[in-house]
Amino acid sequence: EVQLLESGGGLVQPGGSLRLSCAASGFTFSTYAMSWVRQAPGKGLEWVSGISGSGDTTYYADSVKGRFTISRDNTKNTLYLQINSLRAEDTAVYYCARDRGRVTAAPDYWGQGTLVTVSS
Amino acid sequence: QTVVTQEPSFSVSPGGTVTLTCGLSSGSVSTSYYPSWYQQTPGQAPRALIYTTNSRSSGVPDRFSGSILGSKAALTITGAQADDESDYYCLLYMGSGFWVFGGGTKLTVL
Numbered sequence: 034e035v036q037l038l039e040s041g042g043g044l045v046q047p048g049g050s051l052r053l054s055c056a057a058s059g060f061t062f063s064t065y066a067m068s069w070v071r072q073a074p075g076k077g078l079e080w081v082s083g084i085s086g087s088g089d090t091t092y093y094a095d096s097v098k099g100r101f102t103i104s105r106d107n108t109k110n111t112l113y114l115q116i117n118s119l120r121a122e123d124t125a126v127y128y129c130a131r132d133r134g135r136v137t138a139a140p141d142y143w144g145q146g147t148l149v150t151v152s153s
Numbered sequence: 154q155t156v157v158t159q160e161p162s163f164s165v166s167p168g169g170t171v172t173l174t175c176g177l178s179s180g181s182v183s184t185s186y187y188p189s190w191y192q193q194t195p196g197q198a199p200r201a202l203i204y205t206t207n208s209r210s211s212g213v214p215d216r217f218s219g220s221i222l223g224s225k226a227a228l229t230i231t232g233a234q235a236d237d238e239s240d241y242y243c244l245l246y247m248g249s250g251f252w253v254f255g256g257g258t259k260l261t262v263l
Contacts, residue, residue, distance in 0.1 A: 068252075077240075077257040078199065078244075078257070080244070080252040080254055092249070092251060095154075128199070136250075137246075139187060139189035139201070139244055139246070139252070140201065140244075141204070143198040144198065145198050146198060
C-alpha cells in the first residue's frame, strides 16, 4: 500500500524558514517523480514543485522559484521541501504527492498534508 | 500567464449526469496537456480520478469518465450519487515540467 506521510509544518514568522519532509513507503521510491502541492485556507490547489525520480531534475512554480527548494533522499525514501523567506501568502496545507512517471506526470497518490502558518 | 478555467459551481440531481469542463484563458485544451481530474471533500486530501484525458485511476467507478469536448477537457459523472458532492479540480501540463490546476468546481448533488 502506497503511503505518504508529511511532517515539518507549523507556525513560523514572516521571513522565516521551514523544511517539510514526506516519508514514502509501499513502492519503489526512486522510480517515481514526486511533487509538492499546496492549498491555502478555503482556496484551490496549487502545484508548487516537482522532482524526478533520480533527483537530478527539479521544477518550480513561478510563485515560489528562488525561495523553495525541492530535494529527495532515495536511500531514506524521503522527499523534502525547503521553504525560505516565508510570506503570509505561503500559509497553506502542503501535500506531498507521487507522480505517475519517473520524470514528471500527474500525481496519483497523495499524503494527508502538513499545515504551514506564516504569521507574526 | 495562461489561466486554467473551471466552472465555480455546478449542481446535479441524484441519478443525473453532469459534465464539468476545464479550459484555458487562451487557446484550447488537447490531449497534449495530459488533463487529469481530482476529487476533494472538505478536510481530505485530493483523490485522483482521471489521468491523461480519459484513463481512470485504480478503484474509480466507471461512472466517472474523461474526454475532450470541443476546446476543453471534460469530466462526466453519470448516475450522480450523494457522495459525489465534492470539489473537483483539473490539472494540465504546461510543458517543461510545469503543471497548473484549475480553480476547482464545487459540485452539489440535490
